[in-house]
Amino acid sequence: MKYMDRLPTVISCCFCCFLRAGTVMIAMFSFIVGLIFAPNVNNTKGFWDLEQFLSYYSSVTEMVLQVILGAISIMLCIVSMMLIIGSCCNMPMLIEVYQWGACIYSIVVSLLFLVLAFMCFFIHSDCFVAGWVLCGLIVCNIGLTIYFVIVANSLRMSLVYLATTDILNL
Known part of the structure; x- marks a missing residue:
């Protein structure tokens, strides 16, 4: 049995739109979040700049x-x-x-933010606010990911169900 099949399901996304439309919105939101943090791969200054509170001790x-x-x-x-x-072309995989x-x-x-929060709390004595903000971001990140996975899983399971029923073979 697949692990994702055990997740709860929803019938709509954000209580207002269909699963397919909600899944596309989730994909666009995730893509934008990925684009925001992607410039950091070549160590250029992007949206996420760590120089303000890490450059003193650990470059x-x-x-x-x-x-x-x-x-x-x-x-x-x-x-x-x-x-x-996958959501537009009915590809559950x-x-x-x-x-x-x-x-x-x-x-x-979450692990990266936790490391940064620990550094804020224990290494730097003047950035407790940044540490608490990072802890809040960890909670938001995990909560959004759980909801996004549940919505995407609901669409995937409905596509699998429709593919196995005789409704499509009429």
Whole structure:
């Protein structure tokens, strides 16, 4: 039995639109989030700039975190495109690839933000607010990812169900 089949299902996205339209909106949102953080892969100044509170002690840590964040953001852009294709072309396998990719993205970004929050709390004495903001971002990231995976899974399961029923064979 697949792990994603055990997730709860919803009948609409955001209580107002159909699953397919909601899944496309989720894919576009995920793609934009991936684009925002992707410039960090080549260590150029993008949306996420760590120089303000990490450059004093650990420039190597800063570089590694930016490269990891950039690489995982590129992966999010790729799986978001797969979600758009999968939801528009009725391909449940591509939707499942997005689900696993979104889970991996959320885990990696949460770990990166947790490292940064610990550095804010324990290494730098003047950035407690940044540490708490990072903790809040971790909670938001995990919550959104859970909801996005549940919506995408609901569409995937409905596509699998429709493909196995005799409704399409009339």
